[in-house]
Amino acid sequence: MKKTIDILEEISTHCHNDLTKFTFTKQEEYSKSYKKGRVDASLGINELALFYMKKEKAILDEFILQLDMQEKKLNNLKQSDYKRGLFDEISEVKSKI
Numbered sequence: 001m002k003k004t005i006d007i008l009e010e011i012s013t014h015c016h017n018d019l020t021k022f023t024f025t026k027q028e029e030y031s032k033s034y035k036k037g038r039v040d041a042s043l044g045i046n047e048l049a050l051f052y053m054k055k056e057k058a059i060l061d062e063f064i065l066q067l068d069m070q071e072k073k074l075n076n077l078k079q080s081d082y083k084r085g086l087f088d089e090i091s092e093v094k095s096k097i
Contacts, residue, residue, distance in 0.1 A: 005056055008049045015046035060097065067094055 022030070022038040030038075067090055074090075077083045 005053060008053045008056070012046050012049040012053070015042040015049065018042045019046070064094070064097060 019039055019042040022035045022042070025035065071087065071090055074083060074086050077086075
């Protein structure tokens with residue numbers, strides 16, 4: 001299964017290619033109205049894809065922030081193997097981001 005960000009990037013690329021194609025094509029097989037429809041749709045869909053790409057990045061940023069907040073809360077625990085285990089797990093997870 002593809003990652004969402006990869007799909008959104010493919011959509012954005014597709015829209016950019018169609019935007020270029022239907023903006024600059026001189027072919028008469030497409031009416032001006034049809035080309036305008038394709039250009040407008042490509043612009044709208046590309047903006048939507050970019051919005052969701054930013055939103056996905058924001059989700060990861062929020063996740064990291066939540067891990068940081070957990071670390072701050074855990075600082076109140078007394079030193080123990082349990083506390084060390086909590087911090088080690090958070091640290092390992094953060095290293096994968």
